[in-house]
Structure formats: C-alpha cells, structure tokens
Amino acid sequence: MENHHKTVIVTGASTGIGKAIAALFLEKGYNVVINSANSENLKQTYETFGSPANVIYVAGDISNRKVSKQVVAAAVEKFGSVDVLVNNAGVFAPKPFLEVEENELDRFLGVNLKGTFFTSQEAVKIMLKQGGGAIINIGTVLVDHAIAGFPAAAPISSKGAIHALTKQLAAEYGKDNISVNTIAPGIIRSPLQSKIGIENADSLAGLHLLDKVGEATDVADAAYYLATSDFVTGETLNVAGGHTAGHQFG
Known part of the structure; x- marks a missing residue:
C-alpha cells in the first residue's frame, strides 16, 4: 500500500518516537508533515532528513487549537490530502498524586x-x-497495567482518555473508512527517559517479559502497520515486550 501521493502528519516529531515514525513514512514514499513545540529541534530534524521537498514542518504547541488547524491546513495546502495522522505529541512526568497542582494537570x-x-x-x-x-x-x-512505585496519575489519566477516544472515534467513523487505533508503548529508548529522571532505560528491562526495552523504530513499525491495514480499527496495540501479559519472577 506504499503510495508516493499519500500524506502523513506526525505531531511531536522532532525527537524520539515521533522522529522515527516520520523517518519511516518518509522512507516509504509518503509526503510528511512534522510538528513540534520545539522549533529549533524541529528544524534540525527536517535538515537531518535532508530537507526534502516532500517534507514540511510546522512548529507550535499542539495544545493550542490554532496549531492543530495550522498543521492540517499546511498538509492540505502543500500536498492536497491528509491520509494518516499520528498523534504522538505528548508530555509525561511522574509525580505523587497528592502533590499534583491544577496547572500541571491542565498541561497533561x-x-x-x-x-x-x-x-x-x-x-x-x-x-x-x-x-x-x-x-x-x-x-x-x-493505562491498563499500573505500577505502584511509579506515581503518574495525572499523565496516565490524560492517556487513558486517549484510549477511550480511540474506541469512540473508531465506532463513529468506521462506516466512513476512517480507522482509529492506539499504540501503547512500554519502555522505549528515547529522550523522554532522561527528561523524567531515568538515566539508564535498560535498567527497566525487567518490566517486560522479553527482558529488554524497546526502540523508537519498534513503535514506528507498528504505526506503519496500522496506517496501511484495511481491517484494523478501535484497537490498542501494545508495543511493550510483554509488559501487560505477565511478570518476571525470580
């Protein structure tokens, strides 16, 4: 289903998982629209891709509705379509439930x-x-497999809402040939780990039955599969090394 005339939008695409997803779709011949709140990193990513004619970047905080409109409008204006949207932009930080302030919850x-x-x-x-x-x-x-020693009620609440939104949109728009799915990553080696104070992502490998952490390319492969499948919608695809299936013991 590779098509040089299809267009994908990837939010939060300047580093980590989003960058890997954008890179894979670019490799597959898609027109690519990348977004990030960090304009400097976004421009660097665009240049890393070789500044190709079939990639454009739109900087801005996606929590601002105007930015959402700008990103989609830019895709239509430049490439004429929006065939795939990957909602990757996100913020995540652990903090004890009783210490979460209203402005922090609002940010998530x-x-x-x-x-x-x-x-x-x-x-x-x-x-x-x-x-x-x-x-x-x-x-x-x-969302489906909480960890007692990792207090993150605020960001997980916002992510849980995304899981629910996925199913509802899949139900509403299935008849219109629009598929809506969620990818639920486990521990993925990315800049996010250091941002939340985890210096060695591999130290968390034991959370996964495969006893290793994932790579950003693992999530990218899953995104490409869901984008090109004609018969999957309303699903949550765990890319987590068995995190939700069981536990290591002994």
Missing part, C-alpha cells in the same frame, strides 16, 4: 488529550471529503 490534559482531540477533529474533516484515512494515537501500557 492540554497537550495529550486536547492536542489529540482537536488535531483529529481537523484531520477527520479532510478524511471525510477524501473517503477515508487512518488516525493513530499514542497512549501507554500504564
């Missing part, structure tokens, strides 16, 4: 939920006119 809900919600809203408008498309949301395995 703003970027993770509102960013996904409103960017999807803009993309669906275009997909309905085109006769179909695919939306891929990035959640977390922690």
